[in-house]
Structures are given as structure tokens and as C-alpha cells.
Amino acid sequence: MTELATTLEALAVHKQFCEDVLNMPGGEKIKICQQCGTCTGSCPTSYLMDWGPREIIAAFRAGMIDRVVKSNTIWLCTSCYSCTVRCPAGIKITDLMYELKRLAIKYDLAPKDGKAPAMTKYFIDSVHKHGRNHEVELMAKFMLTKDWGLPFKFAGTGLKLFTAGRLPLFAKNIRGRDELDKISAYLEAQEAKAQ
Amino acid sequence: MRYLYYPGCSAEATGKAYDISTRALMGKLGVELVELDDWNCCGATSYFSVRELDSFAIAARNLAIAEKQGDEDLCVICNACYTTLAKTNRYMAESAEVREAVSGALGAVDRTYSGNKPVRHIMDVLVNDIGLEALGEKVTRRLTGLKVACYYGCQYSRPMGDFDDPEFPVTMDKFFQALGAEVITDFAGKAKCCGGMMMLTKEEGALRMCHELLKGAHDAGADVIVCACPLCEMNVEGYQPRVNKTFGTNFDMPVMYFTQLAGLAFGADPKQLAIDKQIVSCDRVVAAIPA
Incomplete structure (x- = not known):
């Protein structure tokens, strides 16, 4: 894990990180968080988190970026949007979690052995390869690299799913799957141009 | 009535029965679905976690195709697909940056999108386009006496809230009441999270959520839980053995796509609705419906 704020380069990353978060659509609202804790109270997984969403916002505003990206918090968000619809300041907290995940990946700060970052990556690989997510391929890849025990824990149900035809082995490829690569390449080029 | 139809990736695998029963149900109701x-x-949610603009742009490719393919609204069955596609419209309308980036990216693959294709959840179509009264009249086999727990899940009405309340949705309750079922209207878990993909990345957390849902439905005396999302269905149904093992419970709760149960009420047979693809047998649910 990179120790930030130790070199000038890290300081620049730090600054860019803060700007990226505040520049996301609706991001500036983070400034008006009143620390009421409705988000943490509404979150179904906050009890598993190192820091709840309220504390993540506080840490971010205090410039403690290390704490924000090294916490397990951002990887435990299930995208249920309970916090987002309840936040009295209108902060799109689920979107903030996405942004923090994105930046953790971009600046290579995501936990290397994490299951959630791996799952995210495999999902996107599958979509770019086939145009659609091939669930079986995704699960197989995930099991092979991150959770050897899964097939055993899940064997009975897996077999039933398979015999019911709910686990097709072969992926369907869409005709326009090269378009997804082109879309990503275009946006990457635009971003490089802007910086 | 005609709609463009977006099945979503799960509908080709674990959620196959959702797609099959949707087509059968809509056929019985005389609604034509034209696949996008x-x-x-x-x-889905994974893409948002890598690059936000990419996620809007790849979602918008579908909307661009829809706009070109026909004037009909785009009907979506999966909660997560629905939210992602509807959110793309919303953010394109609200943010000039998103709009420009998406338009540029689509331009790179010779596509255009205005931002105006209506994205509709199938339940929205059923309740608001066809209407509860018309639905009630078309029922051939009323679900009398069947106790149903409607499990909406998160992304049914959050964060958009376009056709139902984000905290306490009721459309599915009203839908099944129109079909004659006894709906558990105060089912506390109705809009709670099933854990989603966390079932694979942090199992203990997701199992606890599913346990609460199953316990809530079981304690309320539900005969069946009906779902509107393939991920919810997979977690609540497929992981029941894991829930039982972890919490020392003994749940054997039938879980169906809402389209499967509704299809029965409109005269489709269990085979047409792929009810045999469920892991927890739904035979007793089918048998409980008066002929």
C-alpha cells in the first residue's frame, strides 16, 4: 500500500484525489454534510465497516485520504441507496462510494488481496469480452483466484442450478462488443487530454 | 400494446426463469415485447466502481439502440438494470459533463442518443399502463388464500423513486391484491437489501441480510416470497441452505419471480413459467391456488 503524503508526488495525487471527488456530479455537496449520521444508521453493512459512511466523509474532509481508501468501508457498500435517499443534505453517498472505489483502483490503493476489487475487475473483463456478463465465467474466475472453498460450500445448490439450466457454460457474444472497447478508449483519451 | 424489452444478463443464466415467465405473462396479457x-x-453496480463516465456511456449504448429501434418505451425486468438505465437518463439530463462525454463516446461508435428514451420497470408498465382494474378483470385463476410476501429489493425504487416510494414501495402489493392474493403489506423486509454481490465477497454479511428477510416472511406466515430482481431471487432462494446452516434455522421458503406467480393467475401453466427451474420446490404454492 502506498504511503501517501510522504513525497511531493504523493501530495499531488492527494490534491487530485480530493478534486476528483468534489468534481463528480453532486460532489460539492460533501462540503455541507452536517455529520448527522443518518447514512451510517441506514446502512445495512455499517456494522462490518472500519468506519461508517459518516466517518468516511469526516475523514475525507479532514484530508485523511489514507484512512478513507484503506478502510474496508467502500468495498462493503452494496449499492442499496438507503443512505442516498435519506441524506438531508442531498449527498449522493452511494455515488461517493463508487467514486472512492474508482480512485482507489486508479491510484492503485485498493487492497491487493481484496475479494470485492477482484470481483469488480472480473465483471468488467467479462462485459468487454462478450458484451454481456457471463455469470458462470465470472464465478469460475472468482473461485479460482479468490475463494477455493466456494464450490464446496455451494455444491448442492450449484448442482441444482446447473441441472435446472441456470448455469449455461457458454457465453453469448453480442455483435457490437468491440464498441464497448471503443467507448472506453474514447473516454480514456478525453481524460488524458483534460489532464 | 408494444414495448421494447431489455432482459439483462442474468436473464440468460441464473435468472432465466424471470425472462421466460415475463414473456409468458405478457403474452397472456396481450402485450408485445420486442427484444432490444x-x-x-x-x-450494473460493478461498472460504476471503475469509471463513472464509461458506465453511463455503455448503458447509453442500449438507449441509443432503443431510440433507433422504435418509439415504444423500454421495458426492463431486472431492478439493477432498471436503475442503471434510468439513472443514465437522469444524469444525462442533470449534468452537462455526463451528457457531453456520453454523446462523444457514442459518436465514436457511430451512434447518437437524445437522452429521452423512457425506461420503465415492468411493474410500472403493469400497474400504470395496463392498470389494476384491467388486470383484475383478466385474471382466470385468482390467488385466493395465498399469503404472499412481496420482496421489492433495493433498486426497485431507490434511488429514482420514479413510480413508487423509495422507502416503502406498494405497487407490487397492490398488483397481487388485484390478483386475489392475501398480501403481507407490512412485510418489514420488503425494500431491504439482500446483500447483492456481497454474497460472494463478504458472505457472512449477506447471509445475515437474507436471514432477516426469510425470518420476516416466515414469521408473517408467508406461503411464498415473490421477487422483482434476479440477484435478490438468487440470494434469498439459492442461499437458504447456507442461511439454515449458519443460523440454525430450517427455512424451506418457496421464492418465485413475481412474473411466475402472476402468470399462474392469468392462466399460464407452470411449465410455461419455468417454475420447475426453482431450487426450493414451488409445487405446494401451485397446488394451493384454487383451480
């Missing part, structure tokens, strides 16, 4: 040509994955 060469649709791609909406990006």
Missing part, C-alpha cells in the same frame, strides 16, 4: 437488438450489459 444486440443489447449489452447495463454495467
Whole structure:
């Protein structure tokens, strides 16, 4: 894990990180968080988190970026949007979690052995390869690299799913799957141009 | 009545029965579904976690195809696909940056999108386009006496809230009441999270959520839980053995796509609705419906 704020380069990353978060659509609202804790109270997984969403916002505003990206918090968000619809300041907290995940990946700060970052990556690989997510391929890849025990824990149900035809082995490829690569390449080029 | 139809990736695998029963149900109701040509994955929640603009742009590829393919609204069955596609419209309308980036990216693959294709959840179509009264009249086999727990899940009405309340949705309750079922209207878990993909990345957390849902439905005396999302269905149904093992419970709760149960009420037979693809047998649910 990179120790930030130790070199000038890290300081620049730090600054860019803060700007990226505040520049996301609706991001500036983070400034008006009143620390009421409705988000943490509404979150179904906050009890598993190192820091709840309220504390993540506080840490971010205090410039403690290390704490924000090294916490397990951002990887435990299930995208249920309970916090987002309840936040009295209108902060799109689920979107903030996405942004923090994105930046953790971009600046290579995501936990290397994490299951959630791996799952995210495999999902996107599958979509770019086939145009659609091939669930079986995704699960197989995930099991092979991150959770050897899964097939055993899940064997009975897996077999039933398979015999019911709910686990097709072969992926369907869409005709326009090269378009997804082109879309990503275009946006990457635009971003490089802007910086 | 005609709609463009977006099945979503799960509908080709674990959620196959959702797609099959949707087509059967809509057929019985005289609604024509035209599958969106060469649709791609909406990006779901994973894509948002890598690059936000990419996720809007790949979702918008579907909307661009829809706009070109026909004037009909785009009907979506999966909660996550629905939210992702509807959110793309919303953010394109609200943010000039998103709009420009998406338009540029689509331009790179010779596509255009205005931002105006209506994205509709199938339940929205059923309740608001066809209407509860018309639905009630078309029922051939009323679900009398069947106790139903409607499990909406998160992304049914959050964060958009376009056709139902984000905290306490009621459309599915009203839908099944129109079909004659006894709906557990105060089912506390109705809009709670099933854990989603966390079932694979942090199992203990997701199992606890599913346990609460199953316990809530079981304690309320539900005969069946009905779902509107393939991920919810997979977690609540497929992981029951894991829940039982972890919490020392003994749940054997039938879980169906809402389209499967509704299809029965409109005269489709269990085979047409792929009810045999369920892991927890739904035979007793089918048998409990008066002929």
C-alpha cells in the first residue's frame, strides 16, 4: 500500500484525489454534510465497516485520504441507496462510494488481496469480452483466484442450478462488443487530454 | 400494446426463469415485447466502481439502440438494470459533463442518443399502463388464500423513486391484491437489501441480510416470497441452505419471480413459467391456488 503524503508526488495525487471527488456530479455537496449520521444508521453493512459512511466523509474532509481508501468501508457498500435517499443534505453517498472505489483502483490503493476489487475487475473483463456478463465465467474466475472453498460450500445448490439450466457454460457474444472497447478508449483519451 | 424489452444478463443464466415467465405473462396479457437488438450489459453496480463516465456511456449504448429501434418505451425486468438505465437518463439530463462525454463516446461508435428514451420497470408498465382494474378483470385463476410476501429489493425504487416510494414501495402489493392474493403489506423486509454481490465477497454479511428477510416472511406466515430482481431471487432462494446452516434455522421458503406467480393467475401453466427451474420446490404454492 502506498504511503501517501510522504513525497511531493504523493501530495499531488492527494490534491487530485480530493478534486476528483468534489468534481463528480453532486460532489460539492460533501462540503455541507452536517455529520448527522443518518447514512451510517441506514446502512445495512455499517456494522462490518472500519468506519461508517459518516466517518468516511469526516475523514475525507479532514484530508485523511489514507484512512478513507484503506478502510474496508467502500468495498462493503452494496449499492442499496438507503443512505442516498435519506441524506438531508442531498449527498449522493452511494455515488461517493463508487467514486472512492474508482480512485482507489486508479491510484492503485485498493487492497491487493481484496475479494470485492477482484470481483469488480472480473465483471468488467467479462462485459468487454462478450458484451454481456457471463455469470458462470465470472464465478469460475472468482473461485479460482479468490475463494477455493466456494464450490464446496455451494455444491448442492450449484448442482441444482446447473441441472435446472441456470448455469449455461457458454457465453453469448453480442455483435457490437468491440464498441464497448471503443467507448472506453474514447473516454480514456478525453481524460488524458483534460489532464 | 408494444414495448421494447431489455432482459439483462442474468436473464440468460441464473435468472432465466424471470425472462421466460415475463414473456409468458405478457403474452397472456396481450402485450408485445420486442427484444432490444444486440443489447449489452447495463454495467450494473460493478461498472460504476471503475469509471463513472464509461458506465453511463455503455448503458447509453442500449438507449441509443432503443431510440433507433422504435418509439415504444423500454421495458426492463431486472431492478439493477432498471436503475442503471434510468439513472443514465437522469444524469444525462442533470449534468452537462455526463451528457457531453456520453454523446462523444457514442459518436465514436457511430451512434447518437437524445437522452429521452423512457425506461420503465415492468411493474410500472403493469400497474400504470395496463392498470389494476384491467388486470383484475383478466385474471382466470385468482390467488385466493395465498399469503404472499412481496420482496421489492433495493433498486426497485431507490434511488429514482420514479413510480413508487423509495422507502416503502406498494405497487407490487397492490398488483397481487388485484390478483386475489392475501398480501403481507407490512412485510418489514420488503425494500431491504439482500446483500447483492456481497454474497460472494463478504458472505457472512449477506447471509445475515437474507436471514432477516426469510425470518420476516416466515414469521408473517408467508406461503411464498415473490421477487422483482434476479440477484435478490438468487440470494434469498439459492442461499437458504447456507442461511439454515449458519443460523440454525430450517427455512424451506418457496421464492418465485413475481412474473411466475402472476402468470399462474392469468392462466399460464407452470411449465410455461419455468417454475420447475426453482431450487426450493414451488409445487405446494401451485397446488394451493384454487383451480
